[in-house]
Amino acid sequence: MRWQVLARVRGAYRAAFAGLPREVWILAAASLVNRSGSMVLPFLTLYLTQRLGFSLAQAGGTLSLYGAGAVAGAAVGGWLADRVGAVRVQVLSLLGTGAGFLVLGAVRHRVGVWVAVAALSVVAEAFRPASFSAVAAASPPEVRTRALALLRLAANLGMSVGPAVGGMLxxxxxxxxxxxxxxxxxMAAGVLVVASWRGRAPAAAETGPMKAPPPWRDGPFLQLLALVFLLATVFYQTLATLPLYLRAHFAFAEDRIGLVFSVNTMLIVLFEMVLLRRIEHREPFRVAALGSLLVCAGFALMPLLAAPLWAPATVVVWTVGEMLSLPVTNALAASRVGGPGRGRYLGAYLLAFSLAFVAGPAVGTAVYERYGPPALWLGVGGVGIGLAGGFLLMAARYGGRWTRLTSAP
Structure with a gap:
């Protein structure tokens, strides 16, 4: 009996990863290496307040400045992916981001920090639409949701290492x-360069004139972006107010905070691909509705208890919501247009995340400081109800009719 259970588990994991193109695995490997070192942003608020003497409002404003630069980075990255190729954009972004982190770590003056953060964000966030575009171009429609989820898995596997090691450092x-x-x-740039030298680099995203409507004139797509913006605003509390709350409410030091973040990433690594395989034929907007509700519920539950194990328990709740919501919205955005123009659509999609990075830390830290953490988390719960309702309305309006626009080659 035990061996039958193990065989079924092994079969479920094998099916979850089956049929994904080699190019997708290379892109995921580069993302894994890159994210394994992601440790500056998760601890930037604490670094600015404890080491450089920033006030809480100034630290939140600095994160919002990163989001403002990310707005430009997402737009530029998507546009360049359609013009010069997604892989080339990724390599240049990774090289420039590495240099940017060294500069940011060296500056101490407040204005210098702000300039470094703004420049870094533009270069770093150009990577994401190019990466999404390359994966979408390399994967057939029937496996695209799982292909994009593999990219997320690689990033989250790296994030399970980065913040934990970062906390100890x-x-x-x-x-x-x-x-x-x-x-x-x-090192991640090196993965893509070496693959190119060996003739194994992923093909560039489709290039050429865009014949589909531009994303800002696509009404249903803009509705999706509005919901994604609100969802991302909640998610970015993990970089702004959540570390502060874990320290104040649960008395966690930096290394313990890093371990709490690792619960999120390890759950995604272990279960997301299998979960998506199970639900890949479900109506996507309804899945996103449930996921967004769980995300916000996880944050809203935090003030109920101060026991140390309660913090990772709430992380489990919002992580399940994340696994149900973000892979689905990623696939919806990637499938809205095919051929040349996909990079711009994905750039607009990630632009919603960048705008949320501007709003999320600023609004979150302001509410946290003025009205207190319970008010913030209660408000997040209310946002979750609104998000669930919005996705259900889209399911009623577009379910089964999220037609895939095409661009002429």
Missing amino acids: AVRHYGLLFVVDAATCW
């Missing part, structure tokens, strides 16, 4: 975070 010296983050950016 931060206890010793914050400067180490910037060096390690830069090194992994350059």
Whole structure:
């Protein structure tokens, strides 16, 4: 009986990863290496307030400045992916991001930090639409949701390492975070360059004139972006107010905070692909409705208890919601247009995340500081109800009719 159960589990995992093109695996490998060093942003709020003497409002504003630069980065990255090729954009972004982290770690003056953060965000966030575009172009429609989920899995597997190691390094010296983050950016660029030399690099995203409507004139797509913006605003509390709350409410040090974040990434690594395989034929907007509700519920539950194990328990709740919502919205955005123009659509999709990075930290830290953490988390719960309703309305309006626009080659 035990062996039958193990055989079924092994079969479920094998089916979850079956049929994905080799090019997708290469792109995922580069993302894994890059994200394994992601440790600056998760601890940036603490670094700015504890090491550089920023106020809470200034630290939140700095994160919002990163989001403002990311707005430009997402737009530029998507546009360049359609013009010069997605892989080339990724390599240039990774090289520039590594240099940017070293500069940010070296500056101490407030204005210098703001300039470094703004420049870094533009270069770093150009990577994401190019990466999404390359994966979408390399994967047939029937496996595209899982292909994009593999990219997420690789990023989250790296994130299970990055913040945990970053927390341990931060206890010793914050400067180490910037060096390690830069090194992994350059190593990820090396993965793509070496694959290119060996003739195994992923094909560039489709290039050419865009014949489909531009994303800002596509009404249903804009409705999706509005919901994604609200969902991402909640998610970005993990970089702004959540570390502060874990420290104040649960009395966690940086290394413990890193371990709490690792619960999220390890659950995604272990279960997301299998879960998506199980639900890949479900109506996507309804799945996103349930996922977004669970995301916000996980945050809203935090003030109920102060026991140390309660923090990772709430992380489990919002992680399940994340696994149900983000892979689905990723696939909806990638499938809205095919051929030349996909990069711009995905750039617009990731632009919603960048705008949320501007709004999320600023609004979150302002509410946290003025009205207190319980008010913030209660408000997040209300946002979850609104998001669930919005996705259900889209299911009623577009379910089964999310027609795939095409661009002429």
